[in-house]
Amino acid sequence: MTPILAAERRGARRPLLLMVCAALACGLPGCRDRDRPSREVVLYCSVDQQTAEPIIAAFERSSGIRVLARFDTEAVKTVGLVQRLRAKADRPEADVFWSSEIFHTVRLAREGLLQPYRTPATEAWPKEFADPEGRWYGFGLRMRVVAYHTARVMEAEAPATLEDLLDPKWRGRLVMGAPEFGTTCGQVAAWFVFYGEQRATEILEGLKANAVRLVDGNSTAVRMVATGQADLCLTDTDDVYAARRNGWPVAMKFLSHGGAGVLAIPNTAAMIRGAPHPAEARALAEFLLSDQTERLLARSDSHNTPVRESVAREFPAYASPPRLPVDYDKVADCVPTAIDVVRKVLR
Secondary structure (H helix, E strand, C coil): CCCHHHHHHHHHHHHHHHHHHHHHHHCHHHHHHCCCCCCCEEECCCCCCCHHHHHHHHHHEEEECCEEEEEEEECCCCCHHHHHHHHCCCCCCCEEEECCCCCHHHHHHCCCCCCCCCCCCHHHCCCEEEECCCCCEEEEEEEEEEECCCCCCCCCCCCCCCHHCCCCCHHCCEEECCCCCCHHHHHHHHHHCCCCHHHHHHHHHHHCCCCCCEECCHHHHHHHHHCCCCCCCEHHHHHHHHHCCCCCCCCEEEECCCCEEECCCEEEEEEECCCCCHHHHHHHHHHHCCCHHHHHHHHHHCCCCCCCCHHHHHHHCHHHCCCCCCHHHHHHHHHHHHHHHHHCCCC
């Protein structure tokens, strides 16, 4: 055989040898891992994206599970995702609902859209932040506050109670997020529980008499205060922390209700009934309820207060003031009534 013919035959065998080597290599663990579809979980999240994304990334690193996150807009905070969950109830696409509030989560549980789950950690969960049937758990508290422009309102005169906002001197100086949405909706519904419908309606009428302006969400309200378009607004602690981080002339006072305490609004984590990825959903829900997540939230720009006392002690700067003794289930019951009265009085 000539050297040229021998070389041609060797060359012809090379593609076959490469195919055999590739097939053998794909039998190795590393190749199998690359070919195997990656695990994933679909998350509906109404928490501000910049706050949620580092926590989602931490979960992905620790679990190897990819998170497909769907966020809500500021103007319809939480409500947009809630309506989508209802619309997809027969064939859910979401696995986990991480809400920035609790009231709509309670209502979803009652409608049968949430899946109960329990772990050793949830067995010791603070009862005020746990559904008795295990369908949702609360963590990472924000507080309702009055934010004010530091050059236009002195700290000593800034309202400290809801009743203070009804003083005629604040006429035309106050803004608040649309009460049909987000945490403002929960706060107004809490008035109906704490004060009763008659007094809550009178408070709304007093705010109207003071020419309160309604805007698209808490962050918009704080921005209007910072830019001098308003002197005061109702909002959450995280929006004030964000304003101060930006160097805006905004400060806050915790808003007591009748001197009884400040409304605390927890994040909530819930698994969706019929979730397409149940194992991954459980892993994500457990991560959201972990010490690690509460620490990440406390350290974040949002500075949420941990519900675990042992973790909360690590962050005294974000300690919770005396909290309003409110039944979140009853508040959720009052949401439709509160929205109806709001539309009659303020719209």
